[in-house]
Amino acid sequence: MSTIRFVTGDGLPAFLTFLARNGRRVLVPVEKPAVKSSTVFETWSEGKPFSLQKATVPAKSAVLPQCETLIRYKKSKNPDNPSEVSLNLDDTPEATPTVVFACRPCDARGYAVLDRPFLHGPYADPYYRARREALTVITLTCSKGCDTCFCHWTGGGPSSPEGSDVLMTAVDDGYVLQAITTAGKELLNASSLPDGAERFPLAEEARKRAWASLAPAPDLKDVPQKVASRFSDMPFWLHWTERCLSCGACTYFCPTCYCFTITDEGEAMSARGGRRLRSWDNCMSALFTREASGHNPRLSKAQRMRNRVSHKYATYPENWGTFSCSGCGRCIGNCPVGLDIREIVLACVRHSSDIAQETQER
Amino acid sequence: MASKTSSSSTDLQTRQISKPATDISMRHTLSPRPMMPGNPYLPMPATVTEIIPETANIKTLRVVLEDDERMRDFKFQPGQVGQISVFGVGEATFVINSPPSQKAYLQFSVMRAGEVTAAIHKLSPGDKVGVRAPLGNHFPWQEWKGKSLFLVGGGIGMAPIRTIMLHLLEQKGDYGKISLLYGARSPRDMAYAYEMPAWLDNPDLDATFCIDQPFDGWSHKVGLIPNILLELKPNPQNCVAVLCGPPIMIKFTVQALEKLGFPPESIVTTLEKRMKCGIGICGRCNIGGRYVCVDGPVFTWKQLQELPPEI
Amino acid sequence: MSVLEGKELRIVGFLCNWCSYGGADTAGVARATQPTDLRIIRVPCSGRVDPLFVVRALLNGADGVLVSGCHPRDCHYSSGNFYARRRLEILKQFLPVLGIDDRRFEYTWVSAAEGQRWQHVVTTFTERLHNLGPAPQLEDAAPLLKVADMVLTALRPLGTGQNTALDELKAAIVKKLPELECVIGWQQGRDAAHHVPLFIRTPDDVNKLTWGPFNVNNPAVYLPTFKGKKVGIVVKGCDARSVVELLQEHLINREDVTIFSLPCEGTLDMARVDQTLGRYTNLDKVEYDEAGVTITADGTAHRFCMADFAQGKCYGCSTPSAVLADERFGTPVQVTPGEITPPELALLDAMSLEERLSFWHGQMERCLRCYACRNACPLCVCRDYCVSDSRDPHWMTQEDTPREKLFFQAIHALHLAGRCTGCGECQRACPVGIPILALRQQIARAVGQLFHGYAAGMNPEEVPPLLGYEVVEENIQERDWK
Structure with a gap:
């Protein structure tokens, strides 16, 4: 039997205080009021208001920050012999022990998607690893679906445990916390929260209700092959990307997108030095693949969107056996022109006999 | 990838998930090759020892790793690449074009094109750079034993050809005939011009040089590489063709090789893409599910035909 | 002199090579005493000073920025400083909205002979900055979140436009379509409450065309990508202004674009609409009436009155009908003259x-x-x-x-x-x-x-103000440095 605890709504701040002990960084969703308000993850501190809404921006930056320092470089001279110059490189990762609190199952599954290339590929990424190992994920299960959500298409669901250490489910009088991993178990055991086993059936009921609220998912089992077979159908991609603006709203708000760039900022080799930064990059930008010669293998937005959809639904599955999409729907909701990746994937799935007809129609 | 429906299944049965899961591995394996140890993002400090001006826009630099031990133990295979850092400007990828037997330095030839290559062109001997190497795969020269080799280099594409050619010549006994066809726009655009007489004189090598247009004093062939190739008519029997050069040259040279009867698996080439991480993550250099930085840069034409057409 | 005492401030000066740099030199040769806070960057002409140089300097920690060039009519390149004057005056009025005191930026004219004037300008400006003190930095300012008040009265009636001449418009598009690459408009997106751009290429596509308050996108964004091709565009009043501005800048050709227009009765602020709707799994229906829409989602009806849920820009809109159109349908919307601060x-x-x-x-x-x-x-x-x-x-x-x-x-x-x-x-x-x-x-x-009430995108013949100048600017007052 896994470890189950219970916390009342009023008890959450005290639980957060416990989580924040020993210098741990606790990231909580915080609502940013505006005409269009948004919810972002921020470091919690005593008394800070937090939200349990699904965040506008996923908690991806807990493991892959928008911008981080890979290397600090500087030049130093031997004081006794000024002509002797040496190069100092510091590559210490910035990794604070962190708890992500109240992300959603789609966010947590994002970590599982990122883990594969960053930890299990040909090279392990030391910066990612340092932060991932210091990360504990407490996920709030969703009480219902939403028109842009499609987690259950991609192998997840409103209470999917993948990527989470603790699953938290709202019940009438509070939240049931269920340890999923050993780390989650240790965390809950160290807390002073009361046992929640007797309320667990209520949580299970709530989770079932959430599942029942979802519209049935289409059959996506041959999607990788079908998306791959569409690759050379340029009219298809031109048609589906006609309104795309080539901005980064779909990728930067995605819990599974991980393209990045590396740039040097600050002074070139000097005593003050500079930093080599890694920052999010966006495969929808024309610059992303533009070579110094001017050649660009993905010159048009159709080619770029093709790469994005293919990566998520064909080539990542080819390499790792699962989609690189957790179905959070942020790319749909945030797209300024309402581009819907589900439509593109479903269009790929449609039987090949439709292709000729569709092309003709266009 | 089971797709779940709301009615058929739920994920209430939670599993114990070990973190990070140990059974995760890529569905395709990389060929064995020397790899850079430690933090793959951390360049090894190195000193530029020599700069050789090759052409108006190509310079060759020789670098030595600052750490004597790492320099001594540095191993790579012909065709593997390195990322050179000019701190404050950035990094770019170049093939190591000295042969693996050259232990005194690593040699790179750099054509000026963008920001980093412009900065490299401004380097002088004694300057500090960073080197991340070796990265990528290499020419499968072990598999070629007993075969003849026809090497084709176009322009700066001669750099990877140089390393594999010198490496093969060192063990000539294991191979059949080794031929080189090296072409450039004009004699002024030929890197390694100072090495060409030695290549011509080498009894183990059948070298042919060509330029696009007639040029005063040029005593070698004149014509585009694919045409010269058709003229030379290499025998595809038990022969591997290795070609490196600009995309347009690759395209027409492959056509010529196919005309001569070379099967796609006997045509080997290298690809160039914009790269940042060099370790198969950052998402720039992929062709479908393959990353040029780890699954390449060396591919057979057969492998490329199986990949999505996005080069 | 007081400014010579105490800590120096970081003041950046962009000086024209021909006049002001010479003026500073003249002051130096004359051994005119000056404060030493100013760091001078020599530029070929005050016209070379991109206003972004100034913003960059101020955001990166400069306490003040001074730009100085040749006197009007004395520019070495004849008109560089005339362009600079317009740009820098705009910049001066822009800085305060960022939270930067516009007194921290000044531009002036000093000739090579005016050593004394240079001394006066530098001393006055430096003194002014010392009175202001070191510039507050963005990073040090405690984050503040405030929400704009959206309770507004519109200059014109807001509605849902459902009685407009959409069928006539569709017929006109069908008729014109054979001559055009495509016609850009709107269609239903993921549900009836979310509309997205539409590219009409076949008569069948015309049936997808929608009109109403969900047509929030500006289709003009796609026009330059079709440059050189014949293309049609359906516009709201605001979209038409973008088309006109593109024409003013010769980014598209007039003869290539066919503009179809209907009078706009306002669009919904989808940010507020989506927020009110919250998360829903199923959108049941959208019903229109004269004054608003009712969206029923997951069985709950939400009414959105246009007067309350229009986009901020719609309240002050004075061009609900296109300022330029080839094919115009529907009855124009009456606008009450007036002005509303967005x-x-x-x-x-x-x-x-x-x-x-x-x-x-x-x-x-x-x-x-x-x-x-x-x-x-x-x-x-x-x-x-x-x-x-x-x-x-x-x-x-x-x-x-x-x-x-x-x-x-x-x-x-x-x-x-x-x-x-x-x-x-x-x-x-x-x-x-x-x-x-x-x-x-x-x-x-x-x-x-x-610039005399200039508004962008009203008249295709007009030259945008920052692409031109007047030798004597009526509304730009030269500062006297007293």
Whole structure:
């Protein structure tokens, strides 16, 4: 039997205080009021208001920050012999022990998607690893679906445990916390929260209700092959990307997108030095693949969107056996022109006999 | 990838998930090759020892790793690449074009094109750079034993050809005939011009040089590489063709090789893409599910035909 | 002299090579005593001073910036300083909306012979900055979140436009379509309450065309990508202004574009609509009436009255009917003359400089640099060659600081000076709801005040004010440095 605890709504701040002990960084969703308000993850501190809404921006930056320092470089001279110059490189990762609190199952599954290339590929990424190992994920299960959500298409669901250490489910009088991993178990055991086993059936009921609220998912089992077979159908991609603006709203708000760039900022080799930064990059930008010669293998937005959809639904599955999409729907909701990746994937799935007809129609 | 429906299944049965899961591995394996140890993002400090001006826009630099031990133990295979850092400007990828037997330095030839290559062109001997190497795969020269080799280099594409050619010549006994066809726009655009007489004189090598247009004093062939190739008519029997050069040259040279009867698996080439991480993550250099930085840069034409057409 | 005492401030001076640099030299040769806070950067002409130089300096910690060039009519290149005067005056009126005191920036004219005047200018400016003290920094300002008040009265009736002549429009498009590559309009998106751009290529596609308050996108953003091809576009009043501005700048050809127009009765602020709807799994229906829409989702009905839920820009809109159109249908909407400060700008207007700095710190923190604002802008026409992505010149770093992010907004706003028609797509596209439109609105207001009520995108024949100059500017007052 896994470890189950219970916390009342009023008890959450005290639980957060416990989580924040020993210098741990606790990231909580915080609502940013505006005409269009948004919810972002921020470091919690005593008394800070937090939200349990699904965040506008996923908690991806807990493991892959928008911008981080890979290397600090500087030049130093031997004081006794000024002509002797040496190069100092510091590559210490910035990794604070962190708890992500109240992300959603789609966010947590994002970590599982990122883990594969960053930890299990040909090279392990030391910066990612340092932060991932210091990360504990407490996920709030969703009480219902939403028109842009499609987690259950991609192998997840409103209470999917993948990527989470603790699953938290709202019940009438509070939240049931269920340890999923050993780390989650240790965390809950160290807390002073009361046992929640007797309320667990209520949580299970709530989770079932959430599942029942979802519209049935289409059959996506041959999607990788079908998306791959569409690759050379340029009219298809031109048609589906006609309104795309080539901005980064779909990728930067995605819990599974991980393209990045590396740039040097600050002074070139000097005593003050500079930093080599890694920052999010966006495969929808024309610059992303533009070579110094001017050649660009993905010159048009159709080619770029093709790469994005293919990566998520064909080539990542080819390499790792699962989609690189957790179905959070942020790319749909945030797209300024309402581009819907589900439509593109479903269009790929449609039987090949439709292709000729569709092309003709266009 | 089971797709779940709301009615058929739920994920209430939670599993114990070990973190990070140990059974995760890529569905395709990389060929064995020397790899850079430690933090793959951390360049090894190195000193530029020599700069050789090759052409108006190509310079060759020789670098030595600052750490004597790492320099001594540095191993790579012909065709593997390195990322050179000019701190404050950035990094770019170049093939190591000295042969693996050259232990005194690593040699790179750099054509000026963008920001980093412009900065490299401004380097002088004694300057500090960073080197991340070796990265990528290499020419499968072990598999070629007993075969003849026809090497084709176009322009700066001669750099990877140089390393594999010198490496093969060192063990000539294991191979059949080794031929080189090296072409450039004009004699002024030929890197390694100072090495060409030695290549011509080498009894183990059948070298042919060509330029696009007639040029005063040029005593070698004149014509585009694919045409010269058709003229030379290499025998595809038990022969591997290795070609490196600009995309347009690759395209027409492959056509010529196919005309001569070379099967796609006997045509080997290298690809160039914009790269940042060099370790198969950052998402720039992929062709479908393959990353040029780890699954390449060396591919057979057969492998490329199986990949999505996005080069 | 008081300014010579105490700690030096960081003042950056951009001096024209031909006059002011010489003037500074003359002052030096004459051994005129001057404060030493000023760091001089020599430029070929005051016209070379990109207003962004000044913003960059001020955001990066300069306490003040001084630009000095040749006197009007004395420019070495004949007109560089005339262009500079317009740009720098706009900049001066732009800085306060960022939370930067405009007294920290000044521009003036000093000739090579005016050593004494140079001494006076430097001394006066430095003294002024010492009185102001070190400049407050964006990073040090405590983040402040404030929400614009959207309770507004419109200059014209707002409605849902469901009685308009949509069928006539559709018939006209079908008729014209054979001559055109496509006609850009709107169609239903993921549900009936979300509309997205439509590219009509076949008569069948025409049936997908929608009209009403969900048509929020500005289809003009796609026009430059069709340059050289015959293309049609269906416009709301605001979209038409973007088309006109593109024509003013010769970014599209008049003969290539067929403009279809219906009078606009306003569009919905989808940010507020979506917020009110909350998360729903199924959208049951959308019902229109004269004054608003009722959206029923998951069995619950929500009514959105246009008067309450229109986009901020719609209340002050005085061009609900297209200013330029080839095919016009429907009855024009009556507009009551008047002026409304847009809600985003009104919010900023009501703040002190300190509050504005805090406000932008709080807002820009959550920017992810996705550049949806830039790419949704119909007048951001550099597309794949934006300076924000460039390493040479290296305007922006990859750092994710509020400073870099706000600087990008300053780039966008200043590159749109005198060009922005206020369509608001930048702000609408922002996934995290940063009210960036205020920055563009402030510039548009300054442009209107300085250049006889000029508004961008009203007349295809007009030259945008920052592409021209007057030898004597009526509304730009030369400062006297007394």
